[in-house]
Amino acid sequence: MKINLDTPVVENREQRLGTIIAWDNGSATNLLKESSTICSGCGANNGERLCETKGTFTQGSVCSEMMVECQAGNIRDAVLIQHSPIGCGAGQVIYNSIYRNGLAMRKLPVQNIRMISTNLQESDMVFGGIAKLEQSIRDAWDRHKPNAIFIGTSCATGIIGDDVDSAAAKLEEELKIPVIPLHCEGFKSKHWSTGFDAVQHGLLRQIVRKNPKKQKDLVNVINLWGTDVFTPMLAELGLRVNFVVDMATVDELAQMSEAAATIGFCHTLSSYLAAGLEQEFGVPEIKSPQPYGFDGTDAWLRELARVTHTEEKAEVYIAKEHARVAPRLAELKKLLKGKKGYVATGSSYAHGLISVLRELGVEVNGSIVFHHDPIYDSQDPFSDTPDASKNSLGFMVNNSGDVPNFSVSNRQQYQFYGLLKRVNPDFILVRHNGLAPLASRMGIPAAPLGDEHHALGYQGILNLGETILDILAHKKFHIDIAAHTKLPYKQWWLDQKDPFVLAKEKI
């Protein structure tokens, strides 16, 4: 399906990709198989795609608007307006902390985020909030003279039907800077990753330069706040890095259309933007396995080299890195022998991490992903089908082997208990909050991968090994706390063998 930039509202992931947030039908291989077939009749996703498990009990998830905050809210010379009651503004706290720490890690000047809540009240729900939106846009301009102003919508403004697009267009003309509406009402998508797409949709429509002057050594890197492992790596190939979206400037975002290629650390995050840049501006997306483990990183570098015509340099780098990491890797493998790991992260990131764990000799017989995209946005260049070379689940299964207990669960802590009990891992790898605290109370240490680049590339294999050794040592803490904590779940639930049982019984 082509990306449609004509409308200001991004199509959500369920419609574009057939995304599901719950599935528990065996192994990774099964999920791969089911992903390629038509729904067998439950009617999920309009009967067109992969079936989804649905239950009555759910714990708090994450919404699209939060992903808008963590991307559009972290652009260094822009302002994000949150058109919402004050509660949505709560997110300013977490994304400020992450932003500041990210800036420090990247050696950029540390500053507070610039996000403004329109602070809507009860009367605005009746009479509309557009006047307040316009006021906040003007405040943003008067205070910061930003190079762009983004507007994130909310459940409340979506329901009352504020015409955010017209207000944005009016102020864009008045202020002579891009004013970009991002439609990200939480209730409009069951998975938060639609929020990434909402931001990227707005960037493609209103920020990216329409008449690019090509910079043939520039590579877009779609990432979050991770440490800069890309600059030294790409320098080996004679390429320069353009980090987007977090902590970039508006100009760095505008020049995305001028790059020679687009890469990322995770297809979930980069899918929409990378596909859009290719479709609209001819910037090739590197369609390959993700850069995790030797096989993935080799294939990824070779595809990047092919597209940027740097094959010789890439081969030198690949050989050099293999040799460099080999001795420590051999030691780490000895130290980690017999350990069992469990991965609980976003979809394609998990596929990458599992490959790295297996390079380290760690056994992985269980994993959950918070959602599953059966396909990504990019098209196969030779046909009208999704691009198979980006199938990260397929690559994982085929290259590093099946994962017998593979589930999709939208960060649901109550299910995580039973899922961990199935496989009793020595440790877990996790991104996003909420699951590591439960694992801890079960005596299992977690490596929370705040720095998303930690396990990436050849050095990432070593990094992850070292981190696992560190957190295995923490086990003393977790065993002690487990012995002194009562979980908030009833014994009946803790005794359940099937964490998805409620989805299967009809209440």
Place this chain on the structure above:
Amino acid sequence: MGDIKSDDKKLEIAQEETVKTNSIEQVRYVCSLGAMHSASAIPGVIPITHCGPGCADKQYMNLAFYNGFQGGGYGGGSVVPSTNSSEKEVIFGGAERLTELIESTVKILDADLFVVVTGCISDLVGDDVESVVSDFQKQGVPIVVAETGGFRGNNFTGHELITKAIIDQYVGEYDGLKEKGTVNVWSLLPYHNTFWRGDLTEIKRILQGIGLKVNILFGHESEGVSEWKNIPKAQFNLVLSPWLGLQTAEHLKNKYDQPYLHVPIIPIGGMETSAFLRNVVDFAGLDVDKAEAFIQAEEKIYYNYLGDFSDFYAEYWWGLPAKFAIIGDSAYNIALTKFLVNQLGLVPGKQIVTENPPEQYRDAIRKLYQNVAQDVSTEVEFEEDSYTIHEKIRNTDYGHKPPIIFGTTWERDLAKELKTAIVEVGFPASYEVVISRAYIGYRGALTLLEKIYTTTVSASA
């Protein structure tokens, strides 16, 4: 009075520079739904949220995690059930979805009481949540509901909604005898105040010391719902905050014919704490000798330690702060002002109250600052938008050196800009790890001194 006049002039200039609008940059409170934390702050109580998919997590991560890294406790954080409302609930209503969520929650989660709270979606669509919940109440499920849609107010007003819901729907009617010497305490806002756990522990300790039986109601020192069931039996309510809890106390006065004592300034340090305790002793008619024995013993300990500290305070070579600025909720703002002025002899530079107290309480709060000491009178401003707050702090003349700032993470860069120290004392405190630390009473005051002067001294070299 001369000083106040010149302050007034400065105030006028500052207000000309920044016009107040609806905008809030860098939030200092969250929405009513954030008060779901007042439910999970009661041992054994779990909130059930009927709202969009991000609301519960958003309130938790910001109020309880990146604010002192307090943790969600037994039934908060990622445990909290949520309807994660979708387009379907927006179009067709969410009552059915809430019903099935409550049914399954009761099966899975082990709680003494469930508190249903709602978000913008339910309140805008007009779900009849009261009727949904009352069906469960009729079946004997311990459950109450409060409508806390984000546009209705902030987490302070949400706190009183939730408190009232538990009292009216769970504690219920009572016309039996009162227990002399028992008090219900309504004080700091759980989780929003970064140090609430330690502070409530200290409040309970000193009130017990003077002979009271204390229903502290929130935090690890609370006995949970059994304590809440005992609320109507208490001799009186103590509202220990500038305004939060007054509505609850008024309600309890009407409902259970229970008097209340309002002490607007939370005591910090020997002087203030002893005066506070004597005030309570007097109001409750407690045994004066017994109470005095406790006060004397506590003062002895406090002043022994303060004496040790006085060597440093008297002759530290490299300069100590002389003025201070406070940006924060009225509860800590006035409490700290009182302590810093009267115990340490610091000079107030700027006081900004940030939680948007209801208009009817503002004059009373202003008066507290005007009478901060016999010879010190100062002004307070009310402002919620951090851009405006920072402009006010910048545009104040503090004399020969900048004030030490008591504020939040939002003031970290401002402190660097003004070349001064910052102590993060309120939401959000993203660079503090807080477990059981208290800053109030006798013991908390000493911890606070350690924090202030470790911050000052460690910046020396």
